[in-house]
Amino acid sequence: MIRKAVAAGFAAAALACTIGSAQAEGTGKGDLLDAIKARGELHCGTLNYLPGVGFLDDKGQWSGFDVDFCKAAAAAILGDASKVRFTALTGAQMFPALQSGEIDILSRSVTDTISRETKLGLDFIGPNHLTGQGFMVHKSAGVTDVKGLDGATICVLAGTVTEGYLADWFRAHGMSFTPAAAENSDQMFSMYFDDRCDAVTMEPPYLAIRRSRSADPAAHVILKTLIAKSFEAPVILEGSPKLREVLQWMHWGMVTAEELGITSANAAQMKAGSKDPVVRRFLGVEGTIGQDMGVPNDWMLQVVEAVGNYGEMYDRNLGKDSKLGVPRGMNALWRDGGAMIAPGWQ
Amino acid sequence: MAVIDAGGEGGAGHGARGDAPRPARPPGRRRRRRPGLVAQVLFLLVVAALAWAVVQTAAGNLDRLSVHSGYGFLWEKAPFELGESLIPYKAGDSYLRAFEVGVLNTLKVAFLGILLSTLLGLVVALGQLSPSVVLARVCRSYVEVARNVPLLLQLIFWHTVLTRALPPVRRALSPVEGVYLTNRGVFLPVPLDDPAYGAVAAAALAGALLAPAVWLACRRRARLGRRVAHPLRWTLAALLLPPLAAFLAAGAPLAVEAPQLRGFNFVGGLTVTPELLAMLLGLTIYTAAFNAEIIRAGILGVPRGQTEAAIALGLTRPRVMRLVVLPQALRIILPPITNSCLNLTKESSLAVAIGYPELVRVANVTLTQTGQAIECISIIMLVYLILSLITSALLNWMNARARLVAR
Structure with a gap:
């Protein structure tokens, strides 16, 4: 009996030590940027079911707008866009995965809100995708405006910020609705197309994606009104100022590259031939911007060569060069009437 | 899985053991108790230390991540609607209220599921034992199919069938005046x-x-x-x-309040949503297969002599079943049925896959709205623990009543 008790005691002590050491490792202060460089691999949480945003195809290849952001980050930090380990996450898993350190960057079209940023200890980058919350309805219902949806059944993605916006908006307008919640967007749209609900709510680009793939795209209308604006942005945990700086300026850098006319096709050529001091500083020919930030000096060249500038990345995944053909809208450059703008590269 | 699960305290033999007088303790035994006591105290201390370490680690990590922990969020306003509820609830009520709705919806589906699956199980068990070969074979195949297809698939199957096979609201099927079958639910009239x-x-x-x-x-x-x-x-x-x-x-x-099509949906009357219906169909059909086997085992466990003796006394077959076999079979059936009921209650959490607003779904929405992952998961665990302990206590009480009383 005593021997058993002692053995149990030792086992427990060993377990306690393991937990203790895990704690020590977990509380170790330090910038994630250094951890990623030491590891030689970036851990990225994203989506695997939305073509154009985050998608894992039948050949095991990841693609999409959110996926490209992580590839760009790997190119900037490690000089190789392929050094990323992707993890597909559901809405309920995404923040715990970030908080537990399972992933470094969450690039999953997460909507930036003040409560998420302040209460959950998160740092939002960007925003790199501006959109809003819209509705798609059956044309046969004859609804032309969101105000006509009083009493409707509305399909909504469980555990997303859209659920909250929807309830808030209907409450503010003294209208009622019945939610039909779905666990993932495939299920949600299947419910909508089966007429389980009168309307489905999501960001318009994704509504357009699904409508284009439906049996009869002409039978569905995407309402013009947006009930909420949506700043979609990659997220990291608070407490890594260096990583935050690199990612924020990488996003602004991609916008700047579009402004300067630097593309994946001409970046190397521009580096060799351009006399413009801004371009030379941008591509790391002059100055030590990259080095000072703790990344290779030619980091933006690596980024643009890997995924292109912001416009290229948008057009390839969501815009005119993709099957979805979502207009740039708010995501056009400021000089083209959009809202994408970046601080100067001085 | 359902029957194997440990638990179901107090088996059929429990009564006999409990009634037997305790044998006198041999003289040498008293001294050997002490190391046992030390080991047990040591074990308790180790468990307490481990729990403390886990709590400290979690608290430290949450603090480092600057995540606000605690259950204070339960009194904040919940910004979401839940499809159906037994108590009045709307967006803007507290998270606590939303959790109450979730628990009540879990209880509703568990209660109805336990009732229906036990009844269906009994019918199928009797069918399997029936002298009619066709009936016995049909019941047998039902059991084999229903218990060998994963429950999650069955739930998704029923939900898909209900939303896809039934017509949309504007083309509702109305088999009886005032009753409407649609893919948004079954609408029934209720007495005014x-x-x-x-x-x-x-x-x-x-x-x-x-x-x-x-x-x-x-x-x-x-x-x-x-x-x-x-x-x-x-x-x-x-x-x-x-x-x-x-x-x-x-x-x-x-006078009845009949549901009426107004605007987008039927208004008035009683609505049974496809989610609830799919849950009931899935849980009942799946669990009834296990229950049928438990009940069949219980009936076959009663010695044949009992039946033969009853028939020899001139009792009819149904009366033999009702008066002689079932009361004795109950003693064998109750402990494993307890497990089955507990499992049904816990498996109702799979409802999250089809959007039935029960506890897990409420906790998941709350989790994404507030980020209080540990708190939300702990609430789920606590509620299921309490529900399971209550179910278990209830059935143990029934088991104690049904046990053989030596006269």
Whole structure:
């Protein structure tokens, strides 16, 4: 009996030590940027079911707008866009995965809100995708405006910020609705197309994606009104100022590259031939911007060569060069009437 | 999986062991107790230390991540709607209220599921034992199919069938006036509230009190040798006649509130959503297969001699089943059925896959709205623990009552 008790005691002590050491490792202060460089691999949480945003195809290849952001980050930090380990996450898993350190960057079209940023200890980058919350309805219902949806059944993605916006908006307008919640967007749209609900709510680009793939795209209308604006942005945990700086300026850098006319096709050529001091500083020919930030000096060249500038990345995944053909809208450059703008590269 | 799970405290043999007088402790035994005590105290200390370490680690990490922890968020406003609810709830009520809705929805589906799956299980078990080969084979195949297809798939299957096979609201099927079948649910009429219903309810209560009295009176007369011809009929009459009389005296008010198509949806009446229906179908059909096997095992566990003796006494087959076999089989059936009921309650959490607003779904939405992952998961765990302990206690009580009493 005593021997058993002692053995149990030792086992427990060993377990306690393991937990203790895990704690020590977990509380170790330090910038994630250094951890990623030491590891030689970036851990990225994203989506695997939305073509154009985050998608894992039948050949095991990841693609999409959110996926490209992580590839760009790997190119900037490690000089190789392929050094990323992707993890597909559901809405309920995404923040715990970030908080537990399972992933470094969450690039999953997460909507930036003040409560998420302040209460959950998160740092939002960007925003790199501006959109809003819209509705798609059956044309046969004859609804032309969101105000006509009083009493409707509305399909909504469980555990997303859209659920909250929807309830808030209907409450503010003294209208009622019945939610039909779905666990993932495939299920949600299947419910909508089966007429389980009168309307489905999501960001318009994704509504357009699904409508284009439906049996009869002409039978569905995407309402013009947006009930909420949506700043979609990659997220990291608070407490890594260096990583935050690199990612924020990488996003602004991609916008700047579009402004300067630097593309994946001409970046190397521009580096060799351009006399413009801004371009030379941008591509790391002059100055030590990259080095000072703790990344290779030619980091933006690596980024643009890997995924292109912001416009290229948008057009390839969501815009005119993709099957979805979502207009740039708010995501056009400021000089083209959009809202994408970046601080100067001085 | 359902039957293997440990638990179901107090097996069939429990009663015999509990009733046996304790053997006198051998003299040498007292001294050997002490190391046992030390080991147990040590074990408790180690468990407590581990729990403390886990809590400290979690608290430290949450603090480092600057995540606000604690259950204070339960009093904040919940910004989401839940499709169906037994109590009034709307977006803007507290998270606590939302959790109450979730727990009640879990209870609703668990209660109905346990009831239906036990009844269906009994029917299928009797079917399997029936002398009719066709019936026995049909029941057998049902059991084999239903218990070997994962429950999650069955739930998704029923949900898909219900939303895809039934027509949309504007082309609702109406088999009976006022009843509408659509892919947004089954809409049923409910009786409109009438002042006479209060009197009917009072009469029903009086009937419910009168019925046992009549039953006991019949039994007493039978013991005195003056047997009443149909005691059951008299009891039923005592139970049902008073409310019926009150209902008729009030002029039989039968106004119903029928569901009506207004705008997008049917308004009024009673709505059974496809999510609830899919949950009930899935849980009932799946669990009933296990229950059928448990009940069949219980019936076959009663020695054949009992049946033969009862038949020899001239009892009819149904009476043999009701008076001789089932009461004895109950003792074998109850412990594993307890497990089955516990599993059904816990498996109702799979509802999250089809959007039925039960506890896990509420916790998941709350988790994404507030980020309080540990708190939300702990609430789920606590609620299921409490529900399971209550179910277990209830069935253990029934088990204790059903056990063999030595006379």
